[in-house]
Amino acid sequence: MADLPALPTDWKQVFFAVESRLSPRLERLVRTDAFLDTLAVANGVSRLVRRSAGNLGNGIVEALGLPSSRQVRQLQRSVDALNRGRNES
Amino acid sequence: MTTVVNRAVSWVRDTADRNARRTLNGLRLVGGLDRPNTGCTPHVAMWREDRASLWRYRAGMDTGRPPVLLVPSLINRSHIWDLRPGDSFVEGLLDRGYDVFLIDWGTADEQDSDNTMSTYVDHYLPAAYAAATDAAGSPPAVLAHCFGGVIATLWAATVTEQPPALVALGVPTNWAEMGPLAHVTQQGRLDPEDVLDDTGNVPPATMLRAFQMLRPLGDLAGYVTLWDRLHDRRAAQAIWALTDWAHDHVPFPGAAFVEMIRRLSRDNALYTGEVLLGDRPRSLKSITCPFLNVYGTHDHVTPPDSVSPLTGLVGSARAHTLALQAGHIGLLVGGSARKHTLPAVTNWLTTVRSGNGSGT
Numbered sequence: 450m451a452d453l454p455a456l457p458t459d460w461k462q463v464f465f466a467v468e469s470r471l472s473p474r475l476e477r478l479v480r481t482d483a484f485l486d487t488l489a490v491a492n493g494v495s496r497l498v499r500r501s502a503g504n505l506g507n508g509i510v511e512a513l514g515l516p517s518s519r520q521v522r523q524l525q526r527s528v529d530a531l532n533r534g535r536n537e538s
Numbered sequence: 539m540t541t542v543v544n545r546a547v548s549w550v551r552d553t554a555d556r557n558a559r560r561t562l563n564g565l566r567l568v569g570g571l572d573r574p575n576t577g578c579t580p581h582v583a584m585w586r587e588d589r590a591s592l593w594r595y596r597a598g599m600d601t602g603r604p605p606v607l608l609v610p611s612l613i614n615r616s617h618i619w620d621l622r623p624g625d626s627f628v629e630g631l632l633d634r635g636y637d638v639f640l641i642d643w644g645t646a647d648e649q650d651s652d653n654t655m656s657t658y659v660d661h662y663l664p665a666a667y668a669a670a671t672d673a674a675g676s677p678p679a680v681l682a683h684c685f686g687g688v689i690a691t692l693w694a695a696t697v698t699e700q701p702p703a704l705v706a707l708g709v710p711t712n713w714a715e716m717g718p719l720a721h722v723t724q725q726g727r728l729d730p731e732d733v734l735d736d737t738g739n740v741p742p743a744t745m746l747r748a749f750q751m752l753r754p755l756g757d758l759a760g761y762v763t764l765w766d767r768l769h770d771r772r773a774a775q776a777i778w779a780l781t782d783w784a785h786d787h788v789p790f791p792g793a794a795f796v797e798m799i800r801r802l803s804r805d806n807a808l809y810t811g812e813v814l815l816g817d818r819p820r821s822l823k824s825i826t827c828p829f830l831n832v833y834g835t836h837d838h839v840t841p842p843d844s845v846s847p848l849t850g851l852v853g854s855a856r857a858h859t860l861a862l863q864a865g866h867i868g869l870l871v872g873g874s875a876r877k878h879t880l881p882a883v884t885n886w887l888t889t890v891r892s893g894n895g896s897g898t
Contacts, residue, residue: 461766465762472753472754475754476752476753476754479751480717480721488722489727492728493732503736522736529649
């Protein structure tokens with residue numbers, strides 16, 4: 450019972466004790482070739498999936514005769530280029 | 539026995555009281571009823587072009603001190619320089635009598651994806667500097683943080699009319715010492731184009747994940763600290779403001795990012811002392827103004843070994859290095875900024891000014 454007032458901070462002390470031991474190891478881990486290779490592969494796969502899903506979605510929307518985000522983006526780029534040309538002249 | 543019971547009752551009462559305050563403050567913060575106001579030192583917009591703006595904060599008295607232009611990084615919101623009342627670098631400079639200008643790069647979108655580093659070095663920064671000079675009546679000293687420091691350093695390496703002083707805070711120079719952020723692209727695992735999204739920019743979520751990777755348990759430790767201090771309204775607001783800022787990245791303009799990775803990271807060009815930008819070589823030896831290179835000894839983002847070589851690369855006869863006990867953001871906010879960065883930087887500016895003897 451004599452230790453009661455110390456209880457509320459104990460869990461935090463435990464957390465930071467664990468964190469101070471674990472953090473350097475994790476920081477070393479993210480510097481390893483294996484981790485960086487995995488990161489690069491994961492990034493490549495997620496890009497491929499995103500791009501495929503985007504192309505599929507755009508294809509479906511365009512097949513239905515509706516404007517797709519791809520077309521809207523192209524149109525926006527053309528408008529921006531026109532605006533830039535007008536401002537520069 | 540009575541003492542033990544009294545202590546137990548007191549502990550239960552204290553715990554209940556503390557948790558009630560935690561709950562109340564937590565609900566207020568989550569519900570948006572008591573979120574800290576950020577960037578609220580009064581200012582006016584002096585100049586604006588595309589997304590970039592220049593804000594002016596007036597000292598309110600003519601102390602004869604030179605104006606100061608603050609240059610933030612491209613990837614975060616500029617209000618880190620003016621985080622909260624009582625915890626603001628801008629406020630600290632104003633209190634010391636400086637007339638302060640702050641560049642806000644704005645939020646890059648698809649139209650900015652073609653912006654190269656040269657766009658910022660040769661166009662926006664010189665335009666903002668000229669606007670600040672016109673408004674203040676004399677050229678400002680330049681204080682720049684992180685990638686803003688890269689921009690300011692390359693700008694100073696380009697212009698013949700040097701600023702009265704240049705202070706670089708946590709500026710990545712030797713990219714071989716930048717840790718996993720640079721290694722993943724340096725070693726050819728990822729090409730910079732691989733992280734651009736459909737708008738042609740680096741999405742904020744990617745930037746956030748990259749920084750979280752540097753300290754894998756950093757966010758969790760931050761939330762534990764927030765919970766621990768949640769009963770204290772002011773402390774909770776301070777932690778919330780910083781956490782909110784740290785998670786609020788803006789898109790990084792794609793062309794500038796690609797150039798940064800290819801020139802600065804893979805070629806380590808800044809560390810060689812010469813950077814080719816827009817087909818023009820920028821030699822750091824051309825920087826002849828008084829130069830102060832400040833780094834934090836606990837900086838995880840731009841580690842001391844990456845930042846410290848910058849002093850030896852510039853051509854200034856008065857180039858100094860200052861190591862402060864701070865992290866990357868601690869250079870600008872919190873107790874370390876108030877107790878160390880602000881006094882050290884302003885004392886150095888005063889020394890430089892008296893050394894010039896010309897009042898510039």
